[in-house]
Amino acid sequence: MxxxxxxxxxxxxxxxxxxxxxxxxxxxxxxxxxxxxxxxMFRFPQAPSSRARQVLRGAVIAHRGGGHDAPENTMAAIREASKNGATGVELDLEFSADGVPILMHDDTVDRTTNGSGPLSQMKFAELRKLDAAAKHRLRNKFAGEKIPTLEEAVKECIKLQLSIYFDVKGHPDEAAAAFKHLYQKYPVLYNSSIVCSFEPKVIYRMRQSDPEVVTALTHRPWSLSYFGDGVPRFSSVWKHHWMTLMDVVLDWAHHHVLWRLCGVSAFLIQKNFVSQDYVQFWAQRGVDVVAWTINTKVEKAYYQEVLHINYITDSLVEDCEPHY
Incomplete structure (x- = not known):
């Protein structure tokens, strides 16, 4: 409302x-x-609060399955996260060239595997041959880990009773179709998962496809003008200032228009912008705040014991640097 x-x-x-x-x-x-x-006329109502509360119950979410503790977005990461005490995992959805929904953060395989090239040019059979642990710090322990399909990951999470934060990078129509199929095949997902994205059109398309799915917008202020580590995206002063202005507009739209239009139940926000007042701002609107990426013991205690909100972390076992 x-x-x-x-x-x-x-x-x-x-x-x-x-x-x-x-x-x-x-x-x-x-x-x-x-x-x-x-x-x-065109905004969606929020999913039933009872379902949202069940999905967003007190939780520690492993970012990309816990990319510090195991190769990100793999079956090994999901299992390690469960073993280390996570109540849920955040997983990234992408698609192979032949349309298979898979787990992958980037639009290329270069950073995490022993392969090279864009996903848009690689069929699933090619991707399956790659070693998803090749670039990980624990590559010897997890050697030979494969890129999983979305459904393989979902089945494992259901088996381990982990909640799932699906992070969708793009492909709104393909993603909506893939999730609609999954939610129909595994109805338990309605009460144990949430679809998230930086792109409002992805969430709006998801609500069009299935308005019963719990959804969230993900946001990092100044994301258009700066990378996650604070480095400016553009060398051109004019373009940098223009994108900074667009960041102001985007931030205002997220907090005053887009969340209503999409009818989200949660707002995933970069940790530096979370405060007690900020949590209260969203609570008054029936929206939960989830902070990312919380990677130190001190930070985790603050978010759990002071702010009482869910958080996403790269590691369940030790302090570490954030994975951008």
Whole structure:
């Protein structure tokens, strides 16, 4: 349900901006009313709160299955995460050239395997031959680990009673179709998983495909102008400043429009921007906050004991640097 304060802020801002641009009270009123009608007609309601609470129960989520403790996005990572005390895993969805849903964070295999090349040019049979542990610090322990299919990973998580945070990088139509099939085949996923993405269109398409699925938006402020480690994305000063402005707009849209339009149940936010006030901001809107990536013992204690929110971590066993 929309918060009254949010509504007043949103439509007042739209009204003022349009009025300044058009100088026409009539057009301003019509355009503001159009925005209101659009959101009223096309937004999705949040998934039932009882289901969202079940999915988002007090949890420690292993990032990419726990990429520090085992090769990321592999069956070994899922098993290690369970053994080390995770209550859930975050897994990245990608697709092979022949349309097979697989676990992979990047759009190439170079960083994590002994292969090279973009996923868009590699069929699943080729990907299956690669060693997914080749670049991992514990490569000898996990030598020969394979790239799993999405369904293989899901079956293992269900077996180990792990909740799943599906992180979708793109391919909104393909992802929605793959998840619709999976949720129909394994109905337990409705109460044990959540579909997340940095791209609102992915989440909106997922809600169109199956409005019963619990969903979340993922967000890192300044993500358009800076990489995760703080390095500027663009050498051009003009382009950097333009993307910084776009970051401001995107951040505002996430917090005031996009979450409503998609009807998300959770908001996954980079840890540096989480505070008690921030958690309260979302709690008033019926949205849970999940912080990432929490990789030290001190941080974990703070998020669990002070903020009382779920967090995503690269390691369940020791402090480590974040995996971007």
């Amino acid at each position: 929309l918060q009254v304060g949010d509504e007043v802020t949103l439509y007042s801002l739209v009204f003022v901006v349009v009025l300044l641009g058009t100088r026409s009270p009539l057009w301003t009123t019509l355009l503001t009313a159009s925005v209101y009608l659009f959101l009223a």
